[in-house]
Amino acid sequence: MAQFRQALQLVQNELPGSGFEPASSERVFHLCVCSPLDSILTSQIYNHIEQIAPNIHVMFKSSLNQNTEHQLRYQETEFVISYEDFHRPEFTSVPLFKDEMVLVASKNHPTIKGPLLKHDVYNEQHAAVSLDRFASFSQTWYDTVDKQASIAYQGMAMMSVLSVVSQTHLVAIAPRWLAEEFSLNP
Numbered sequence: 001m002a003q004f005r006q007a008l009q010l011v012q013n014e015l016p017g018s019g020f021e022p023a024s025s026e027r028v029f030h031l032c033v034c035s036p037l038d039s040i041l042t043s044q045i046y047n048h049i050e051q052i053a054p055n056i057h058v059m060f061k062s063s064l065n066q067n068t069e070h071q072l073r074y075q076e077t078e079f080v081i082s083y084e085d086f087h088r089p090e091f092t093s094v095p096l097f098k099d100e101m102v103l104v105a106s107k108n109h110p111t112i113k114g115p116l117l118k119h120d121v122y123n124e125q126h127a128a129v130s131l132d133r134f135a136s137f138s139q140t141w142y143d144t145v146d147k148q149a150s151i152a153y154q155g156m157a158m159m160s161v162l163s164v165v166s167q168t169h170l171v172a173i174a175p176r177w178l179a180e181e182f183s184l185n186p
Contacts, residue, residue, distance in 0.1 A: 022052050022053035022056065023052070023053060023054070023055075024055065025053060025055060025056055026055045026056065026057070027056055027057075028056075028057045028058075028059060029056065029057070029058050029059070029078050029079070030058075030059045030061075030071075030076060030077045030078055031045070031058060031059070031060050031061075031077070031078065031079045031080075031081070032060075032061050032062070032063070032064060032068065032077055032079070032080040032081070032082070033045065033060060033061075033062060033081045033082075034062060034063060034064055034080070034081065034082035034083065034084065034135070034137075035062045035063060035129075035137065035157050035158055035159075036137060036157070036158035036159070036174070036175065036178050037081055037082065037083070038060070038062040039159065039178070039181075040177065040178075040181075041081060042060050042062070045058070045060075046058060046060070061077075063133070063134075063135075064080065064082060064084060064134055064135040065134050066134055068080065068135075069086065069088065069091075072086070072091060073090060081096070082135065083099075083137060083140075084135040099175040099176065099177065100175070100176040101141075101173055101174065101175060101176070102173070102174060102175075102176045102179055103116060103121055103124075103171050103172070103173055104162060104165055104171060104172045104173070104174050104179045104182075105124075105165065105169075105171045106165060106166050106167065106168065106169065108169075109169055109171070110169060111124075112124070112171065121171075121173075122146065122147050122150045123150070124150065124170075124171045125150060125151075125152040125169070125170050125171070126142075126150045126151045126152060126153075126170060126171055126172060126173075127151070127152065127153040127154075127155065127161045127164045127165050127168075127170040127171070127172045128141070128142060128151050128153070128154055128155075128161060128172060128173070129154070129155060129156070129157065129158055129161055130154040130155065130156055131148065131151075131154060132154070133156070137158055138161075138173065141173045152170055153168075153170055158172075158174060158178060159182070161174070162174060162178070162179070162182045166182070
């Protein structure tokens with residue numbers, strides 16, 4: 001998986017230079033792999049690090065908070081993998097890949113039988129990751145009062161949102177890879 005290799009390469013490039021031996025290091029790294037990326041990347045990163053650096057300890061968390069910039073600045077968190085950009089001079093943001101976003105509906109949805117026109121998307125009732133959450137995954141797609149008015153359910157995580165969508169006539173905007181994974185393993 002190209003995205004995974006890019007993420008690992010970025011981590012590897014930021015590791016201490018001379019004297020760092022992955023096989024013998026016992027360093028602790030704090031990574032934030034934000035939802036929904038955590039469902040695909042965390043286990044892969046963990047397993048790969050366990051193979052090449054068995055004594056390194058990686059502490060994962062899956063959500064950003066108001067304190068994340070402070071944690072990055074003071075190296076309490078070394079890396080963040082997220083859809084959220086950090087546009088500050090003291091941070092480097094590197095796009096690893098561009099996800100295709102899709103509108104997800106249950107197979108039994110009464111009106112959606114194929115692609116919708118862009119202007120019809122917000123005529124449907126939506127499920128979204130709570131807009132009150134810091135760096136909410138869904139915030140980008142509900143940036144106006146009119147778009148927010150289409151939200152009927154706000155969940156804490158994308159997996160909860162997709163679960164509700166699969167059992168109702170609500171729709172959600174999600175990364176294609178996650179929608180496909182969820183349709184195979186609801």
